Amino acid sequence: MSAETTVDTGATDTDSVITLTETAAEKVRSFISDQPDLDDIALRVAVQAGGCAGFRYALFFDDRQLDGDLEETQHGITIRIDQMSTPYLGGSVIDWKESLEASGFSIENPNSSGSCACGDSATF
Numbered sequence: 001m002s003a004e005t006t007v008d009t010g011a012t013d014t015d016s017v018i019t020l021t022e023t024a025a026e027k028v029r030s031f032i033s034d035q036p037d038l039d040d041i042a043l044r045v046a047v048q049a050g051g052c053a054g055f056r057y058a059l060f061f062d063d064r065q066l067d068g069d070l071e072e073t074q075h076g077i078t079i080r081i082d083q084m085s086t087p088y089l090g091g092s093v094i095d096w097k098e099s100l101e102a103s104g105f106s107i108e109n110p111n112s113s114g115s116c117a118c119g120d121s122a123t124f
Contacts (some may be wrong), residue, residue: 015042025075027096042078046090055122057107088124
């Protein structure tokens with residue numbers, strides 16, 4: 001029996017650990033469109049030690065399924081969150097932002113008690 005939990009949700013489901021906006025999902029689709037075996041690839045979202053505020057967010061494509069992973073599907077994108085990161089990410093919204101100065105994924109996290117000036121790391 002697998003320790004993995006699978007939830008098939010839309011972005012408005014309040015039971016989701018995180019919410020992936022449609023804009024972010026479209027950008028993820030554009031990044032993975034040239035990858036073989038799309039069925040195995042998921043967007044992994046993690047919180048890792050590091051960064052100037054103590055923790056940093058990591059978003060990357062992963063074909064691994066780890067014990068204890070939470071797996072959700074939103075807007076056709078599979079999202080995996082490791083067991084250690086889940087409590088830090090609850091209620092977070094991942095969006096894609098574009099401006100003249102920068103473009104990239106942004107994470108609005110209600111669990112964060114602060115961040116550094118660059119916005120790439122957080123404290124909890």
